Amino acid sequence: MxxxxxxxxxxxxxxxxxxxxxxxxxxxxxxxxxxxxxxxxxxxxxxxxxxxxxxxxxxxxxxxxxxxxxxxxxxxxxxxxxxxxxxxxxxxxxxxxxxxxxxxxxxxxxxxxxxxxxxxxxxxxxxxxxxxxxxxxxxxxxxxxxxxxxxxxxxxxxxxxxxxxxKIRNALQEGDIVTANKYLNYPYMLTGTVKKGKGLGKQFGFPTANLDISEKYKLIPKNGVYVVKSRWDDKDYFGMMNIGYNPTVSGKKKSIEINFFEFDGNLYGKKIQVDLLHRIRDEHKFDSVQELQEQLKKDRQTSLDLISS
The missing domain is CATH 3.40.50.620 (HUPs)
Known part of the structure; x- marks a missing residue:
């Protein structure tokens, strides 16, 4: 084309x-x-x-x-x-x-x-x-x-x-990624550049790629945790993504952060496309960082179960 x-x-x-x-x-x-x-x-x-x-x-x-x-x-x-x-x-x-x-x-x-x-x-x-x-x-x-x-x-x-x-817009705003993907006939995607964040995810044992989307007109789905897939260098990488404000650590600014499984390279400055496959849960404010870490472990296992199925 x-x-x-x-x-x-x-x-x-x-x-x-x-x-x-x-x-x-x-x-x-x-x-x-x-x-x-x-x-x-x-x-x-x-x-x-x-x-x-x-x-x-x-x-x-x-x-x-x-x-x-x-x-x-x-x-x-x-x-x-x-x-x-x-x-x-x-x-x-x-x-x-x-x-x-x-x-x-x-x-x-x-x-x-x-x-x-x-x-x-x-x-x-x-x-x-x-x-x-x-x-x-x-x-x-x-x-x-x-x-x-x-x-x-x-x-x-x-x-x-x-x-x-x-239906697609309504589904995305409600966090119903399955319905949105059904009507799209492909996974809803977010495309942006990986920027440096505060590094908190790495401290928790879940390093994240912080996605910056320059096009402000792009519809961002409902806040929460999603199972995602991305592809670069001819290889698929799965992970979990949080859209929201990180309330447990008093976050003030909305962010999109992805923890990729089985990847430890450097994505800073790279433009990537992230496909949204499932939504796991809403974003929550936990009483402690330890509670958040435990939930992230559960989210990872839930994500892996969904990916394998």
Missing amino acids: ETVQGISQFTDTSFNTAVTIGTFDGVHIGHGKILERLINNAKNAGLKSVVLTFFPHPRMVLQKDTDIKLLNTLEEKTKILEAMGLDYLIVHPFTKEFSRLSATEFVRDILVNSIKTKKIIIGYDHRFGRNRNANIQDLISFGNALDFEVEEIPAQEINDVSVSST
């Missing part, structure tokens, strides 16, 4: 394309149906499959919604789409100026002239153009005039996508 930063950088006009448009946050099972249809349609028609997405999220720009939480960072979404077999991902900067394009300008100048679209696969409720005043019937009319086909995704499938997104 080739990732293109901005429509103006999509310069190869030697082929025509099949396109779908959207934020595709989470790239979950509902999205998977749409993307599978896109990729198969493109192959059967001799076209290149293209996802046109936007960043920042339109709500961040138009509604100044700085509190919006997304299931994927842009890097994570790119990795997932690439694994699906997509030909091109176009990530176009979403700005107020871009939002003011008329429906005609968007279809003619971008979809047809820039991306060479011959087929668009889109939801029945898709709206586009300035003030989102054009709908799928308008798009079909544009297709008849500008020589491209529109395939409408039925209401039921679009509703499935919406329901999946809502």
Whole structure:
């Protein structure tokens, strides 16, 4: 898959394309149906499959919604789409100026002239153009005039996508990682850089990698202890992760700390992806460090039991 930063950088006009448009946050099972249809349609028609997405999220720009939480960072979404077999991902900067394009300008100048679209696969409720005043019937009319086909995704499938997104967010906020992973069809991931912490975990006999996630819009699941997996140097490493404030040692700042099993190397400064597999328990304030240590031993055994099963 080739990732293109901005429509103006999509310069190869030697082929025509099949396109779908959207934020595709989470790239979950509902999205998977749409993307599978896109990729198969493109192959059967001799076209290149293209996802046109936007960043920042339109709500961040138009509604100044700085509190919006997304299931994927842009890097994570790119990795997932690439694994699906997509030909091109176009990530176009979403700005107020871009939002003011008329429906005609968007279809003619971008979809047809820039991306060479011959087929668009889109939801029945898709709206586009300035003030989102054009709908799928308008798009079909544009297709008849500008020589491209529109395939409408039925209401039921679009509703499935919406329901999946809502259920995933709710599940993560409630700590139900099993349900979230079921709807995603892959383990929910956190990606960040390992930073130095206070070293308290090492003192307790459970050294931790402190994960710093720079993308503040990334949805962080409910505080608590999770079983996790990460991969680097072509090897899988399992561990347990705490999201929270470390109340037993009077922690003031929320942190994400992972104790990897069977690993004693140095991860400082490395960017890693952590897959969340299970949630063990809530974060608790223990009466003493000794009680915390005993609980961590139990958590480790619980994690190992879940991993082995």
